[in-house]
Amino acid sequence: MGWEVFHKNVQYKVGVGDKVKFWKDRWCGDLPLKLAFVLYKFAANKEAFVKSCFICQGVGDRRIWDVCFNRGPNDWEADVVDEFLSLLASNLPLGTDRDSLKWKLTKNGDFTIRSYYHKLYGSSSVVFPCKGIWKVKASRHVSFFVWTAVWDRILTGDNMRLRGFDFVDRCIMCRGCGETVDHLLLHSGKALRLWCFVFSIFGISWVPSCKVSDFLFS
Ligand SMILES: [Zn+2]
Structure with missing residues (x-):
């Protein structure tokens, strides 16, 4: 009970990427990617974890994104693709630590009851x-x-x-x-x-x- 409200204040912090869903969890930007981009409609694997969407390649295991779609983008979707790729480029996971949760209402990302209480009861009571x-x-x-x-x-x-x-x-x-x-x-x-x-x-x-x-x- 209350998960919906609680969940809005949580952001996934991707490390290895094996616990966070690429399209469905909110891990980069303010929305899950499935809501932020229409490209979700033709994603090859809608349940994919972040880990399966990038590959390590070449010298020093350079990580690059490798998101699969059922079809190529149309001309009129070029802008969306651009935006999608640049968002991904600035959110490449480190690929080392474990995936974790980050509490958005505190500076250090740790959950505190105080911060959540203030959020629930609005700024007037703070x-x-x-x-x-x-x-x-x-x-x-x-x-x-x-x-x-x-x-x-x-x-x-x-x-x-x-x-x-x-x-x-x-x-x-x-x-x-x-x-x-x-x-x-x-x-x-x-x-x-x-x-x-x-x-x-x-x-x-x-x-x-x-x-x-x-x-x-x-
Ligand atoms: Zn009186």
Whole structure:
């Protein structure tokens, strides 16, 4: 499950070429060759491994491509053939190491859960207001509290209930609707009046953000 999404971030690194399919796996360029080139239609062996598509020849075992087709190209296909050959020319496998997988989301090609998580949940959740939490002139325990609030982990009613406490679904400040971190610190009547008061001192008109993290950014 999830292989389709996972697979998009993987590129094959061809060494010997006996594990990677020439047409079907993505090993050079952004697409598998079968999708990138119409030449696939008349490939002699659609299941061929990369290894069987090049030969070693002459002095020093010089490697050259040897891809077989059922027919020669037509005149109007010359451009495609050109493009195909130049792509291959710049991607000649070394022919020594084992074939391996390369993770595209990290610089060194190694898989990390962090990089995949960020990819899955989009760039919006990657952005975290570190600066607004830790690079401020406030004591550490204040910063720590704000950090906990941004992660939605302070002990508000909803979080207490998640931990199994039998808790009335009511805000301690306004006795109104359910108590969430964003409600208690931003939207609850008293909190909102406090923020408006603070900002008005500096002559700033503002609109409350939806979440504590957005608030720190703004
Ligand atoms: Zn409230």
